[in-house]
Amino acid sequence: MRKPTILIAGGIGYVLGAKAGRTRYEQIRSAARRVSGNPQVQKAARQAQETVMNQAPAVKEKVVAATEKIKSHNDDRAADAAWKEDPASPLSPMSG
16 A cells, blocks of 8 residues: 555544544543432442541551551561671670
8 A cells, every 4th residue: 555545544544533432432421421410329429438438547547557567577577687697786686
């Protein structure tokens, strides 16, 4: 195929695809607006938001506890690694 033929075919495909794409986009957008405007959907969204707000403090506590546990574990591993490299290290269990 010659370059002008490819460019023309590509241009036609782009124009047709863009029109079809825009139409489908508008359909999806319209459906999303109908769903989001549904009173049942709005009620469920409010309930979900309330649940998240009520559970947030408990989730925060669990995340903090898990983070501290991981940090403690990593500190222990770092001390073990330092001791293996240098048993006279201040991190050594024997140095205390």
